Amino acid sequence: MPRTVRSTLKKKQDRWGLVFAAPSLFFFAVFSFYPMFSAFFTSFTNKQALSLARPKFIGLENYSYLLQSPDFWNSMRATAVFTLGTFSALVVFSLLLSALVSELRVGKKLFQLAYYSPAVLSSVVAATIWLLIFDPRGLANQAMNAVMNTPGVDHYWFVNPYKEQFSTMLVYFWKHIGYFVIICISGMASVPPSVYEAVRMDGCNRWQSYWHITFPLLRPTVVLVSIMSMILCLRTFSVQYLFTLGGAPERAINVITMNIYFTGIRFFRTGRASAMSIILLIIMVVLTWLQFRVTRSEEVNY
Amino acid sequence: MAPAFLKEKAIHGAVGVLTYLILSALLVFILAPMVFMLTASFMPARDIISMPYPWVPKGWYGHNFVKAIAGNDRTYLFFRSFWNSMVVAVAITISTIMIASLTGYSLSKFSFRGRDLVFMIIMATMMIPFEAIMIPLQVVSTQLKLTNTYAGLILPFLVDAFGIFLMRQYFITFPDEFIDAARVDGMTEFSIYRKILLPNSGPAIATLAILTFRNQWDNLMWPLLVVQSERMKTLTLYIMKFTGDINSDEGSQMAVSLLASIPMVLMFFSLSKYFISGSAVFSARKG
Numbered sequence: 273m274p275r276t277v278r279s280t281l282k283k284k285q286d287r288w289g290l291v292f293a294a295p296s297l298f299f300f301a302v303f304s305f306y307p308m309f310s311a312f313f314t315s316f317t318n319k320q321a322l323s324l325a326r327p328k329f330i331g332l333e334n335y336s337y338l339l340q341s342p343d344f345w346n347s348m349r350a351t352a353v354f355t356l357g358t359f360s361a362l363v364v365f366s367l368l369l370s371a372l373v374s375e376l377r378v379g380k381k382l383f384q385l386a387y388y389s390p391a392v393l394s395s396v397v398a399a400t401i402w403l404l405i406f407d408p409r410g411l412a413n414q415a416m417n418a419v420m421n422t423p424g425v426d427h428y429w430f431v432n433p434y435k436e437q438f439s440t441m442l443v444y445f446w447k448h449i450g451y452f453v454i455i456c457i458s459g460m461a462s463v464p465p466s467v468y469e470a471v472r473m474d475g476c477n478r479w480q481s482y483w484h485i486t487f488p489l490l491r492p493t494v495v496l497v498s499i500m501s502m503i504l505c506l507r508t509f510s511v512q513y514l515f516t517l518g519g520a521p522e523r524a525i526n527v528i529t530m531n532i533y534f535t536g537i538r539f540f541r542t543g544r545a546s547a548m549s550i551i552l553l554i555i556m557v558v559l560t561w562l563q564f565r566v567t568r569s570e571e572v573n574y
Numbered sequence: 575m576a577p578a579f580l581k582e583k584a585i586h587g588a589v590g591v592l593t594y595l596i597l598s599a600l601l602v603f604i605l606a607p608m609v610f611m612l613t614a615s616f617m618p619a620r621d622i623i624s625m626p627y628p629w630v631p632k633g634w635y636g637h638n639f640v641k642a643i644a645g646n647d648r649t650y651l652f653f654r655s656f657w658n659s660m661v662v663a664v665a666i667t668i669s670t671i672m673i674a675s676l677t678g679y680s681l682s683k684f685s686f687r688g689r690d691l692v693f694m695i696i697m698a699t700m701m702i703p704f705e706a707i708m709i710p711l712q713v714v715s716t717q718l719k720l721t722n723t724y725a726g727l728i729l730p731f732l733v734d735a736f737g738i739f740l741m742r743q744y745f746i747t748f749p750d751e752f753i754d755a756a757r758v759d760g761m762t763e764f765s766i767y768r769k770i771l772l773p774n775s776g777p778a779i780a781t782l783a784i785l786t787f788r789n790q791w792d793n794l795m796w797p798l799l800v801v802q803s804e805r806m807k808t809l810t811l812y813i814m815k816f817t818g819d820i821n822s823d824e825g826s827q828m829a830v831s832l833l834a835s836i837p838m839v840l841m842f843f844s845l846s847k848y849f850i851s852g853s854a855v856f857s858a859r860k861g
Contacts, residue, residue, distance in 0.1 A: 288763040289684025293692050296677040296733055303730050304699040307707035307714070314710065321713070369600065372593045383597055385846055387604055392842045392849075394792040396810045397831040400817050401607050404614070404824055409623045411610060446604065454850055478589075507703050510794045510810075517818050529705040529795070536709040537799060545709045553706040560701040 308553070315547035321540035334547035344548070346523060347531040350437070354512075354527060355505040358441045362452050362501045363494065369449070370456035371482055384457065388450030395447070399514035402443045406430065412439075430515075433524035440525050443511050448504065452497050459493030460486060499563035503556065509533070528552055611835075615639070615828040622824040638829035646821040651804055652830070655812035660837075661724055662808060663790035666731045670786045671779055673733035678741025679767050683753060693742075700735045705795065712799045722806045727797060731790065737782050744778035745771065780848040784841060791838060809834050 315334055319327035338344040373383050390398065405411045406429040416427050430436045463486060471481045487494075509529040516522045516530070526534075528548065536545025609629070614622045615638050616631035643652045681693050711730055720726030748771065756766045772779075797808045807815070813834055817827045842849060 285757070285763065286684050286686040289680040289686040289689065290692075292676045292680035292684070292763075292767070293689075295673050296696060296738060297692065299673065299732050300696060300699050300735075303711070303732070304702050304707065307710035308702055310710035310714075311707055369597070372597055375590075375593055376597075377590075383601065384850065386601055388849065389842065390604060390608065392788070392838045393608070393831075393835050394794075394810060394838070396792070396794055396813050397611075397835055398607075400813060400827055400831050401611050403817075404622070404827065405607060405610065407623070407824075409625055411606065411627055414626055446607065450604070503703075507705055509705065510792075513794070514814065517814065532705060532709065533795070533798070537712070542709060542713065549706040549709055552703060553701075556703050556706070557701045 311546040311549045311553075314543055315550050317543045319543040319546075321536070321542050323540075327543065330543070334544050335551075337544065338547055338551070343526075344531070347526050347528045350524060350526050351506060351508075351528045353437055354441060354444075354508060354525070355502055357437070358444045358505045358508075359498060359501045361441065361445050362449060363498050365445075365449055366452035366456045366497055367487075367490075367494065369453050370460060371486070373453065374457055374460050375478070384450070384454055386450075387453050390447045391451050393447070395510035396514060398443055398447050399511045399518075402439070402446075402511075403515065403518040406439055430520040433521070436515075436520055436524045439520075440508075440511050440515060444505065444508060448501065452501060455497055455500075456490070456493055459490055459496075463489045495566045496563070499559060499566075502559055506552070506556065506559075611828045611831055614825060615832045617825055619823040619825050622828075635825070638825035639833065641823075641826040642816070642830035642833055645816060646819040649804070651807070652812060652833070654805055655807050655809045656834075658724075658727075658806060659791060659809040662727045662793075663787050665724070665728050666790050667783050667786045669728075669732045670734065670737050671782060674737030674782060675741045675745075675772060675775065675779065676767060677733070677738045678743075678745050679771055681738070681742045682745035683748075683750070696735050696738055700739075704730075708795060708799060715800050721800045722803045724806075726800045727806075727808070730796065731793075734786075737786065740782055741775070741778060744775055748774065777848065777851065780845060781851050784845060784848050787841070788838060 314327070316329055316331060317327040318330045318333070369387070373380060376383065393401075407413075408426045412429055413425070413427055417423055417425055428435065429439050467485055467489070468481060471485055476484065507529060508527055512525040512527050512530050513533070515525060529552070532545050532548045532552070535541045535548060610627070613629055613631055616633075616635050617628070618635055618637070621628055621632065643650065645651055677696070681689060681696075715721055715726045720729070752770055753766055756770055761769070792810070793808070794810045794814070797811050801807055801811060813830055816822055816830055
């Protein structure tokens with residue numbers, strides 16, 4: 273008898289669990305899944321924001337239009353270039369810097385905080401600052417000229433498409449490097465010190481112990497940082513948009529999010545923008561799925 | 575023994591110096607733009623664009639700040655935009671904390687049927703980038719007349735999957751004995767959450783609050799989609815319009831950037847611990 277009383281009590285308690293989860297489930301149903309399905313269905317129509325005509329079902333026409341559109345492929349390329357460039361720099365430098373910072377005796381915390389500090393500024397502010405830095409009379413030219421000993425030369429940061437892409441990458445790198453350094457440092461901190469003591473006894477120097485011990489044990493963190501920064505870069509918008517408004521040519525930095533914004537909001541092509549959203553979504557899902565898969569299989573045991 | 579020891583020490587010393595050199599070089603790259611913002615906001619435009627950049631303001635040139643606040647058209651909408659951003663970011667932060675902690679509690683301390691499915695569904699929403707669903711959300715917001723309202727700015731961000739994940743991970747480590755003891759004392763499940771779980775999850779809540787507030791303070795895309803009226807513009811939109819104006823100058827652009835960063839900078843200096851723990855959450859491994 274007491275047993276059944278207890279189990280009904282437990283059941284009653286557990287019902288509260290569902291009640292407590294309900295607000296979130298309701299929220300995600302309305303604000304994540306509904307718009308996702310809506311975008312999916314709209315992507316098969318010719319819906320336009322300002323048109324009074326009922327949107328017509330046009331099958332895969334939006335997708336075939338996009339796949340043939342040089343503008344869309346330009347955006348895909350701009351996004352890919354930006355993502356690959358920024359993410360590889362972030363991964364390499366966060367590993368390198370975290371290795372160096374964690375070697376420090378003095379000022380470890382201070383360096384971490386200082387590197388992190390640009391993340392405090394909003395992207396709009398970051399873009400505003402860097403627009404002035406890339407000004408013909410700005411700090412970027414001054415620094416370049418000081419390093420290369422070419423006084424008074426304008427390096428045309430926004431004229432050359434590669435340099436323009438590089439400029440946006442630099443802003444992103446500047447803003448986010450500290451965040452990934454911190455992630456790597458806490459990943460390193462989770463490697464037990466006894467492992468290092470053991471290899472030091474075996475006569476490994478620091479470099480060897482980093483290369484043979486830390487780096488392999490850090491693999492899950494590396495994977496995590498890679499995928500996180502990749503997703504972050506795929507979603508970039510503010511910097512490119514602000515640079516475009518600030519006079520930088522749009523073409524080289526017209527990333528996919530900006531293209532969705534222009535197509536859907538400025539040119540009112542809701543159907544086409546939805547198709548682009550779905551493509552972005554698919555890319556994202558694949559990457560996140562990879563993250564889950566890889567991080568799960570990479571659990572390490574010491 | 576002694577020479578080898580000395581040699582090793584010398585190498586260590588050299589490596590140490592090199593380490594500090596590399597790290598400091600990067601430090602300059604990281605800090606220079608911020609020092610630039612700070613100093614340029616106190617300089618007249620002609621000093622800012624003079625080559626080489628002077629780095630030290632000649633005096634306390636306050637005109638930039640007057641202009642940043644008054645706006646290029648002297649409408650003084652800066653305060654209004656600041657207030658709008660504050661309202662939106664604070665409302666979203668509060669709602670995220672409440673809903674995420676409640677759901678985190680549910681997913682960590684109860685074992686109802688379908689719990690794992692619920693958790694998976696919520697985690698799956700992490701895969702949906704906001705940029706992929708913003709167009710339908712904007713269409714619906716327009717239909718429901720939510721454009722140019724606080725509700726329209728706030729509703730799509732009431733809670734997010736990462737917040738739920740963070741709170742769940744935190745509550746998992748919370749000892750069951752306290753909860754069971756409270757149950758024996760006859761506390762309702764909700765008051766257990768409110769009186770025992772919440773007051774004891776300060777660090778997790780602080781971490782989540784900072785992350786949420788920062789993301790919202792930074793939000794550009796969504797306000798861009800649902801706000802057209804000048805009075806409802808958030809600070810990011812205000813800065814965008816102000817700096818894009820033909821009449822704005824370098825000094826006041828930096829001044830408005832500085833003013834807009836004040837809340838986050840204050841938070842950073844007073845709560846830097848939680849900024850770091852927020853970043854480190856991801857790298858925490860199970861087991």
